[in-house]
Amino acid sequence: MDWIFAHAALVLTALAxxxxxxxxxxxxxxxxxxxxxxxxxxxAQADKGSRGAKAALEVTDDSERMIGALLLGxxxxxILSAALTTALLTDxxxxxxxxxxxxxxxVLVLVFAEVLPKTVAIISPVPVAILVGPGVxxxxxxxxxxxxxxxxxxxLILRLFGLRADPNRHILALREEIAGAISLGxxxxxxxxxxxxxxxGALDLADxxxxxxxxxxxxTEMIDADLAPEEIVSLVLxxxxxxxxxxxxxxENILGxxxxxxxxxxxxxxxxxxxxxxxxMAALDVVKVAMKPYFxxxxxxxxxxxxxxxKRRTHFALVVDEYGTLxxxxxxxxxxxxxxxxxxxxxxxxxxxxxxxRAEDGSYLVEGAMTxxxxxxxxxxxxxxxxxxxxxxxxIHEAQMIPAQGQAFSFHGFRFEVVTRRENRLTxxxxxxx
Numbered sequence: 262m263d264w265i266f267a268h269a270a271l272v273l274t275a276l277a278x279x280x281x282x283x284x285x286x287x288x289x290x291x292x293x294x295x296x297x298x299x300x301x302x303x304x305a306q307a308d309k310g311s312r313g314a315k316a317a318l319e320v321t322d323d324s325e326r327m328i329g330a331l332l333l334g335x336x337x338x339x340i341l342s343a344a345l346t347t348a349l350l351t352d353x354x355x356x357x358x359x360x361x362x363x364x365x366x367x368v369l370v371l372v373f374a375e376v377l378p379k380t381v382a383i384i385s386p387v388p389v390a391i392l393v394g395p396g397v398x399x400x401x402x403x404x405x406x407x408x409x410x411x412x413x414x415x416x417l418i419l420r421l422f423g424l425r426a427d428p429n430r431h432i433l434a435l436r437e438e439i440a441g442a443i444s445l446g447x448x449x450x451x452x453x454x455x456x457x458x459x460x461x462g463a464l465d466l467a468d469x470x471x472x473x474x475x476x477x478x479x480x481t482e483m484i485d486a487d488l489a490p491e492e493i494v495s496l497v498l499x500x501x502x503x504x505x506x507x508x509x510x511x512x513e514n515i516l517g518x519x520x521x522x523x524x525x526x527x528x529x530x531x532x533x534x535x536x537x538x539x540x541x542m543a544a545l546d547v548v549k550v551a552m553k554p555y556f557x558x559x560x561x562x563x564x565x566x567x568x569x570x571x572k573r574r575t576h577f578a579l580v581v582d583e584y585g586t587l588x589x590x591x592x593x594x595x596x597x598x599x600x601x602x603x604x605x606x607x608x609x610x611x612x613x614x615x616x617x618x619r620a621e622d623g624s625y626l627v628e629g630a631m632t633x634x635x636x637x638x639x640x641x642x643x644x645x646x647x648x649x650x651x652x653x654x655x656x657i658h659e660a661q662m663i664p665a666q667g668q669a670f671s672f673h674g675f676r677f678e679v680v681t682r683r684e685n686r687l688t689x690x691x692x693x694x695x
Contacts, residue, residue, distance in 0.1 A: 467564040481506065494524065512587065518579075
């Protein structure tokens with residue numbers, strides 16, 4: 262009779278250990294699958310009606326609580342299986358049973374409760390996540406009091422070391438994940454360079470400001486309101502731009518922005534009112550035709566400014582610094598070009614593609630006003646743009662001086678040679694990767 266009870270106890274203990282190993286495998290596989298599964302794919306499956314995908318999304322919203330619950334369940338299962346195995350083998354082999362149990366539990370947990378389920382989860386993370394999502398959701402509900410207590414205690418310890426949880430970490434990590442996936446896809450040949458540039462350009466709008474891409478005031482065409490009306494009309498018609506700032510006395514005194522269509526409509530209206538063309542032109546007041554100027558600070562992000570352009574239904578803004586000094590102008594087209602690349606039409610007089618030319622020796626002739634971002638996008642380089650926006654600005658910053666024509670410098674793994682200089686501006690440089 263004692264043998265029967267002992268045999269039954271052995272069988273029951275073996276079954277219990279097996280069940281605990283399966284439970285541990287469930288926890289280990291669930292943790293890996295829910296961590297590795299793409300939330301974008303899960304969201305797509307949830308939108309199609311998958312309850313498992315919806316549950317998986319819910320539990321991964323709070324990854325800290327999810328991991329806490331899974332680790333708690335996994336540790337309980339592993340500890341219980343180790344204790345039962347040790348007790349069983351100690352009864353069978355005496356003091357040697359402890360050593361045998363240690364080796365046996367280690368092998369069983371490592372192979373069947375860790376490596377095997379995690380491997381399966383890595384191979385098919387989304388299907389596994391959908392499968393285990395509802396069970397993990399229920400588990401989190403059961404373990405919430407314990408997990409909340411443990412999490413509070415852990416955060417208290419982290420605060421003692423000056424560490425705090427960032428509530429926006431998930432949003433930031435999502436953007437980095439998307440950007441990393443796009444760059445990785447390009448490096449593996451799955452994403453074309455043009456597609457990569459457009460997608461990354463759209464993601465970067467929130468991190469870039471208008472002063473990085475604006476047209477500098479030195480390059481801005483303006484109309485002096487004190488000029489003769491005939492001359493103003495001629496200048497507007499000769500310009501390749503449809504909107505031009507109007508000033509009086511100094512280009513700091515911007516009175517408005519005149520649109521070519523508005524000016525021509527006014528000329529036609531005055532022509533119908535007056536008997537002669539001379540009288541009509543004499544009555545023309547460009548300031549009355551001009552629209553009210555729209556000023557923006559140079560620290561405005563491109564994403565915010567694009568939204569403002571769409572909200573105001575305008576495409577043109579004047580950029581000023583913190584002292585109200587005019588720095589330049591920016592248009593909606595300038596922002597869109599950061600996403601889709603250069604936009605040209607039949608009225609563009611200057612082909613901006615000439616800003617970058619490749620020489621026979623592999624070096625590039627670069628316009629000094631070309632932005633570092635545009636150069637990086639065109640050549641797949643990684644020149645830093647933290648301290649300067651343009652290639653000329655980068656050279657001046659690194660050289661700590663305004664170089665003379667013919668001077669050359671080497672930094673960031675590139676050689677920069679000043680080809681032409683006009684006054685204090687580096688207008689053309691020769692850049693070669695070392």
